[in-house]
Amino acid sequence: MNFLIDGQTLSTPEINRGIGIVFKRICEELVLKALNIDWFITVHDLSDLKHFSTAVQKRLTPITVKESITEGDYTKQTKHYSHLLEAIVSEFDIDAYWVPNPLMMNVILPTELNNVTVFVTIYDLIPLVMSDYYISKWPDHVKTEYKRRIEKLPTWANKLIFISESAKNDFEKRYPCVANKSTVIHLAVDHTIFWPFISPKDKSKDPYILFIGGFDPRKNMNAALEAFAYLTKENYQNFGNYKFYVVCNYSNEDKQNYEKLADRLGVTDKLILTGYVEDEDLVTLYRGASLFFFPSRYEGFGLPVLEALACGLPIVTTEVSSIPEIVGDLAYYCSPDDPKNMAFVLKKALQESQYNENRKEKLIRRAKEFTWEKTTASYFRLFINTIFDNTVLGKLQQYKVAYVSPWPPQRSGIANYSFEIVRHLKKYVDITVYVENLKEHITDDLELSLISISALPEEKDKYDCIIYHIGNNTKFHKEIYRMAWQYPGITVLHEFNIHPFLADSFLGTDDERLYADALGRGYGEIGKCSYEAVKCKGIYPDVWKFPMSHALVKQSVATIVHSHWVKEQLRDVKNVFVVPIGCVNNQLLESSDEQIALKKRFGISDDKFLVSTFGFVNVLKRIPVILEAIKILTDMGYPVQLFIGGEVIDSSLMIEEKIESLGIAKNVTISGYLSDEDFEACICMSDIVLNLRYPSLGESSAALMKVLSYGKACITSNYQQFSEIPNHVCWKVDIGDLEIPQLVAYLEELMRNPAARKQLGKNAAFFAANYSSYEIAAKFYTKVISKVVNSQIADAF
Numbered sequence: 001m002n003f004l005i006d007g008q009t010l011s012t013p014e015i016n017r018g019i020g021i022v023f024k025r026i027c028e029e030l031v032l033k034a035l036n037i038d039w040f041i042t043v044h045d046l047s048d049l050k051h052f053s054t055a056v057q058k059r060l061t062p063i064t065v066k067e068s069i070t071e072g073d074y075t076k077q078t079k080h081y082s083h084l085l086e087a088i089v090s091e092f093d094i095d096a097y098w099v100p101n102p103l104m105m106n107v108i109l110p111t112e113l114n115n116v117t118v119f120v121t122i123y124d125l126i127p128l129v130m131s132d133y134y135i136s137k138w139p140d141h142v143k144t145e146y147k148r149r150i151e152k153l154p155t156w157a158n159k160l161i162f163i164s165e166s167a168k169n170d171f172e173k174r175y176p177c178v179a180n181k182s183t184v185i186h187l188a189v190d191h192t193i194f195w196p197f198i199s200p201k202d203k204s205k206d207p208y209i210l211f212i213g214g215f216d217p218r219k220n221m222n223a224a225l226e227a228f229a230y231l232t233k234e235n236y237q238n239f240g241n242y243k244f245y246v247v248c249n250y251s252n253e254d255k256q257n258y259e260k261l262a263d264r265l266g267v268t269d270k271l272i273l274t275g276y277v278e279d280e281d282l283v284t285l286y287r288g289a290s291l292f293f294f295p296s297r298y299e300g301f302g303l304p305v306l307e308a309l310a311c312g313l314p315i316v317t318t319e320v321s322s323i324p325e326i327v328g329d330l331a332y333y334c335s336p337d338d339p340k341n342m343a344f345v346l347k348k349a350l351q352e353s354q355y356n357e358n359r360k361e362k363l364i365r366r367a368k369e370f371t372w373e374k375t376t377a378s379y380f381r382l383f384i385n386t387i388f389d390n391t392v393l394g395k396l397q398q399y400k401v402a403y404v405s406p407w408p409p410q411r412s413g414i415a416n417y418s419f420e421i422v423r424h425l426k427k428y429v430d431i432t433v434y435v436e437n438l439k440e441h442i443t444d445d446l447e448l449s450l451i452s453i454s455a456l457p458e459e460k461d462k463y464d465c466i467i468y469h470i471g472n473n474t475k476f477h478k479e480i481y482r483m484a485w486q487y488p489g490i491t492v493l494h495e496f497n498i499h500p501f502l503a504d505s506f507l508g509t510d511d512e513r514l515y516a517d518a519l520g521r522g523y524g525e526i527g528k529c530s531y532e533a534v535k536c537k538g539i540y541p542d543v544w545k546f547p548m549s550h551a552l553v554k555q556s557v558a559t560i561v562h563s564h565w566v567k568e569q570l571r572d573v574k575n576v577f578v579v580p581i582g583c584v585n586n587q588l589l590e591s592s593d594e595q596i597a598l599k600k601r602f603g604i605s606d607d608k609f610l611v612s613t614f615g616f617v618n619v620l621k622r623i624p625v626i627l628e629a630i631k632i633l634t635d636m637g638y639p640v641q642l643f644i645g646g647e648v649i650d651s652s653l654m655i656e657e658k659i660e661s662l663g664i665a666k667n668v669t670i671s672g673y674l675s676d677e678d679f680e681a682c683i684c685m686s687d688i689v690l691n692l693r694y695p696s697l698g699e700s701s702a703a704l705m706k707v708l709s710y711g712k713a714c715i716t717s718n719y720q721q722f723s724e725i726p727n728h729v730c731w732k733v734d735i736g737d738l739e740i741p742q743l744v745a746y747l748e749e750l751m752r753n754p755a756a757r758k759q760l761g762k763n764a765a766f767f768a769a770n771y772s773s774y775e776i777a778a779k780f781y782t783k784v785i786s787k788v789v790n791s792q793i794a795d796a797f
Contacts, residue, residue, distance in 0.1 A: 124300030227342030496698025711765030
């Protein structure tokens with residue numbers, strides 16, 4: 001799925017203000033977590049990307065668009081910019097377009113852009129709500145353009161995203177027709193920055209009231225200073241030593257006028273105008289303050305209120321617009337028009353909250369309901385569901401799909417994967433499952449038709465498309481590969497490097513041409529020469545140089561992969577789509593009697609710290625490295641137990657001999673093959689799970705997603721496709737000389753720091769549930785099916 005972000009904000013002054021800060025934060029979260037989306041962004045200049053982290057820059061494809069606002073005709077600029085974007089949408093096959101600031105008058109709103117799903121984020125209608133202070137004072141051409149945008153948005157945009165119920169209600173009062181396309185996604189606060197001091201002793205020795213605002217009529221700065229003057233003069237004995245810190249940008253004229261007001265009020269010596277401060281200094285000001293004062297007349301959201309909440313600061317504010325949505329009944333509310341009332345409420349708040357730790361805890365808990373993780377996950381769900389509904393669901397004609405894959409109870413991760421994905425996919429298309437060795441299969445409880453794969457050639461014309469699942473297991477994928485090669489369809493490539501599978505399946509057999517074609521058609525003359533070397537000299541080609549999937553992908557109508565790394569390896573082939581591998585939304589399980597019993601069954605002491613690794617045990621799983629790390633930890637005195645949950649399929653590893661030589665036989669358990677039930681139970685009983693891979697066949701790891709979905713702290717290799725997983729979801733060890741010491745350091749830290757282990761697990765579970773569920777994967781599958789079928793219909797005409 002291709003998604004275009006409007007990046008005009010990057011080259012405006014707003015990039016370092018509220019709207020820009022929110023825009024950057026949402027992009028940072030979305031681009032790194034929504035791995036199944038190809039992200040594009042329009043920029044005025046490539047240097048605009050400097051506002052993003054290096055990791056985000058790598059995931060964004062910038063498209064330079066030199067258009068910018070100039071004094072003059074908005075209509076002409078709107079048309080020109082719209083036409084430029086139409087060309088981009090067509091060239092890059094863009095599915096959706098997001099405008100983060102449609103009412104900011106220093107960017108162009110391309111309202112003549114069509115044939116793409118449009119999302120816009122609306123912060124407020126302050127210029128209209130407080131028109132006497134704002135829009136009435138604007139130049140006529142700006143006023144006209146602002147009103148045009150307001151009127152155009154309800155019909156042009158597919159979804160209007162509001163940052164508060166208050167802003168949404170303001171809009172719907174004027175345009176009730178948008179109720180069915182408007183939604184609220186609250187903003188958030190960074191809890192890694194904004195959090196309270198541990199002890200009240202850390203409060204400033206010189207008490208002060210903190211005010212964050214700006215020289216803007218709605219911020220009520222003059223009334224706030226008057227209220228402070230009333231408070232200190234009428235309660236001099238209690239509050240006469242308080243300072244009034246005002247955080248905002250200002251001009252020399254603003255500063256002089258405000259200081260004159262302070263002089264008239266007799267509080268010049270108590271006023272401290274800080275000017276603009278960075279977050280690091282701002283949070284110090286929050287933490288040191290006695291109270292946060294925010295008598296605003298109107299807020300689209302009110303981020304300073306949320307920041308104060310996160311710092312556990314008593315809050316005096318106004319019960320207007322969005323503010324009650326954020327703070328609820330935990331604030332002290334005052335009148336925005338009466339400085340004396342403000343002073344009275346300030347006095348009450350200072351007196352009541354001085355020793356009220358219980359209230360402080362409630363403030364912090366309330367703030368934790370607003371996280372950027374929740375905000376961006378809501379954006380992602382809205383994007384995916386809207387695009388699906390607009391471009392896929394309405395055009396589906398219950399397409400008939402032949403689904404060719406291993407199927408339970410075959411001992412295959414792909415069989416289990418297919419069962420789960422089909423559970424959701426069958427809601428959108430008519431599926432018939434084709435399997436090999438049909439007699440081995442139990443009755444299907446999804447109420448689907450199960451047919452032998454041998455019947456597919458005669459029945460293929462009944463279907464709008466065929467989906468083939470390709471992995472590296474000869475037993476389960478040999479016949480599927482034959483069919484996929486002969487009757488091209490949508491190939492789901494579970495492993496990029498299928499060379500071992502093709503060699504084992506076809507080399508030296510009557511179907512050796514399939515191996516030869518994979519080399520020749522995939523890699524041209526050098527591939528053909530490599531095959532001749534096999535036939536004439538018995539010299540086998542380098543498995544890593546020739547992954548052998550290219551030919552099948554070129555032969556296929558479309559290809560589904562599970563990582564951008566694999567897609568990049570296939571960059572010269574069209575119609576390759578990234579789809580999340582999928583996982584069940586599991587609940588985080590605590591220790592239970594069942595888990596204790598399971599440990600006992602495998603001979604694991606309940607007082608041991610359990611580190612596990614799962615899956616078929618082969619050379620790729622880094623078991624010798626893991627054993628070396630466990631040896632070091634046991635020598636350091638840690639009560640660690642390693643659980644190898646899976647069948648050893650490579651005897652050359654000599655794992656048991658390695659364990660004996662290290663002297664850690666009592667610290668290692670090898671389970672052998674685990675049933676699905678035992679596999680999940682063993683994940684739950686583990687403290688940390690390792691998912692190391694090197695070298696890699698570019699494989700998907702359903703086991704890894706299962707581990708993440710159960711909220712387990714996980715360590716994986718910082719290599720190829722696994723490097724894409726966000727760093728806060730699982731920790732990654734580098735391949736090379738530092739692999740073992742780095743693994744030891746990570747394990748030691750997680751064993752000694754249960755809070756870090758728990759948070760890593762929570763991050764994992766949230767990522768799995770919100771960005772990689774089977775429900776999401778099924779919608780992406782359906783979109784690929786729809787694109788393929790519609791393309792085939794178009795080609796027919």
